[in-house]
Amino acid sequence: MDRFVAERLLRFSDCDPSGIAYFPAYLNLLNGVVEDFWQSLGFSLPELIKGRGIGTPTVQLDCQFERPALFGERLTFLLRVVKLGRTSLHIAHEITGTDGVKWSARQVLVATSLTEHRPIPWPDDVRGSLYQHFPALSAGPN
Amino acid sequence: MDRFVAERLLRFSDCDPSGIAYFPAYLNLLNGVVEDFWQSLGFSLPELIKGRGIGTPTVQLDCQFERPALFGERLTFLLRVVKLGRTSLHIAHEITGTDGVKWSARQVLVATSLTEHRPIPWPDDVRGSLYQHFPALSAGPN
Amino acid sequence: MDRFVAERLLRFSDCDPSGIAYFPAYLNLLNGVVEDFWQSLGFSLPELIKGRGIGTPTVQLDCQFERPALFGERLTFLLRVVKLGRTSLHIAHEITGTDGVKWSARQVLVATSLTEHRPIPWPDDVRGSLYQHFPALSAGPN
């Protein structure tokens, strides 16, 4: 794999009075996709957070919304890992519907100690799993 | 005025199991602040959407999250209008707590026909009110 | 079938700073399960709402929360239709985890005209599908 793919239905609760996706609901869906991505790597977020005290807060998020999505549409979330830093993880998201790309996003997560709320290096097993699943992954300094 | 300011309490519902603000909840709060901003200009979103059939979807959103915010913190949302295009509106947001800037965002909205889901020029009265409230506002082509 | 079953993962976004499910998030999940239930009957909510102008608002909801559910738990939503009135639909929900019943709910929905926001009789095809899928369904006057 060099990508992670998830399908989502755009539900009633994700849409707004103008009939289209509400963008904070989009980001809620995105967060769930990232949760499933961690699971696919063999690390559940509940285990990371509750078992190891490691959070993965988002420090940067850049979104382009290109086409509206309507209540009832099926969306494909495509996630690619683009860079692995010492404490950070850079992800590119592309979300498509039947008429093409709905929106895309660049997201930077940082491994964080939940006791001190400070960045920490990714644990070796997390780093190892990321390189195993994304062989072409480039490493960065931070 | 050359800025719009709103206060928000970080509520139980805005926070996650790691005890800090959940970023999609942040964007939900931001959307409410923009709603209050429209009201302050004399245009309620319900009136724009239901009365005139004009939506204001977000087409671009770039966020930097700098410091975690904890359940119970009071946050100040500072909104500045930085550019007015023919169909777009560029906003800069800065959100601060007692320890400094928590996060900031650049947001681009576009006036949209809710029947055709296409960009439309801002109505003259909306444009007029924006220039009246933000005299230093620069105009852009789109 | 005399019941509809759906599985849900309790996600990060569904939990609160005390580490357990946030009850409004539970009801959001419940609403999605009811959405899937309609789909299983052959009537998608988008089609009912946008195509036919029929809403299905909840007019009564009684919940008992028995055991907390933790971030990462898998929950089974069991939905039974208990009564079909002229304009109403009575549903019983039971939500279980590995340690037993987490919570249960009784919900009454009403078919509603979205133009007049008034109850209307269930369309014949909806009524027919409900009786077909739930043969033991008792009919009530309202």
Next chain:
Amino acid sequence: MDRFVAERLLRFSDCDPSGIAYFPAYLNLLNGVVEDFWQSLGFSLPELIKGRGIGTPTVQLDCQFERPALFGERLTFLLRVVKLGRTSLHIAHEITGTDGVKWSARQVLVATSLTEHRPIPWPDDVRGSLYQHFPALSAGPN
């Protein structure tokens, strides 16, 4: 005081594609009102939860939704404490708009140890403040 009152605007994010309040969003608003109620008694939820390890989960919730509320409506939340048990608190909610009662709810909360997730007696200062603010409050066994 024998009641607590709060005003809320029904926001864009609280409404659904059929143009009216989404009921899980209503319960999210309700939870925020209860949060403000605790604050008015002199006990902030962040302090109870994080400082004392006491949660206040909802164990029962019965709602009647009578009239739809539309995007942009202003709602008045009226909260009355109806019974104080050893570990429980019974609350009656009534939510009104300009056209009358929109919905009402009965809610039972239970003081809970967040380490053991078990009911505990209300602390004496919480009990004292409740009796002081609601002199007519009847006491119950649980």
